[in-house]
Amino acid sequence: MEWVPDMRQLRALVAVAEEGSFTLAARKLFVTQSAISHSLRSLEDQLGCRLLDRTGKRVTVTAEGDILLRRTKRVILELEEATRELDGLKRWGQTTIRVGAPHSLCHFMIPGVLREFRDCFPKCEPSVESGETADLLEKLEQGELDLVVGIKPKNHDAEGYRSMFTDRLCFAVSPFHPWAVNGGDISGTLAAQQFIIYAKATDTHRMIEEWMERMAGKIRSPLVIGDMQAIKQMAKLGTAVGIVASWVAARDVADGTLVAVDIPGSQLHREWGVFHSNQREPSLVEESFIGLCAMAFANMPR
DSSP: OOOOOOHHHHHHHHHHHHHSSHHHHHHHHTSOHHHHHHHHHHHHHHHTSOOEEEETTEEEEOHHHHHHHHHHHHHHHHHHHHHHHHHHHHTTTOOEEEEEEOHHHHHHTHHHHHHHHHHHOTTOEEEEEEOOHHHHHHHHHTTSOSEEEEEOOTTOOSTTEEEEEEEEEEEEEOTTSHHHHHOSOOGGGGGGOOEEEEOSSSHHHHHHHHHHHHTTTSSOOOEEESOHHHHHHHHHTTSSEEEEETTTSHHHHHTTSOEEEOOSSSOOEEEEEEEEOTTSOOOHHHHHHHHHHHHHHHTSOO
């Protein structure tokens, strides 16, 4: 069978399948209902099969139509993306890129990446939304973001993900804290400490909770704060022991206002990376941003 696809026919099929109605599909595509009907009758004649069931007021997709529909959506998505990329190239980067990242990265890494990105694409308008990785990934899936920089959740599909960096959590204490002064094995003094951990509903919080469950009976319930800077400040004052990533405290450790202490037992590691849509390949602008993130992660303190 020789068949040359007609984009009007394919768009009509997708619209009718999504709307369940010729009238609504016509309204969505800004054409007449007769144009939709004609396109689909012609498509069915060319393929020699029925793609839609027109019983009653509701239109449903047949098994043959479902096969074509699944392939058709990919074709339309790729063509739309190609058009967007070509348009961006013609206008020398006059486009936008929407990035999501956790609050901690917005403080420590993203500003440097944005500075380098603007040097490469001076006419591009990047926007950054801070939030928890799980919430940002939902927005990525819904098409509200182009990229998300964050922690890889457990059992996350590798498709649409680029691994970049692995860090570890540690205790952050005042230089006058006994752990900093005396050193040695701290396991016997864990129960006397007040810990501060990052906000709930995050993978980091769940990881720390699992560690605390393994240490059941040896530690007190922690304070939960949604600001990394506040956690470090309380640790500096000696009022509590912060649990943070080693790179978050690296500058404070270097200037002597905090001391990093290893967490006893199994080490708490996290994997960071960049997520993009698994429905298409990243654009030129997105690939450039991903590359800059890889460079920034490579320079992060371990």
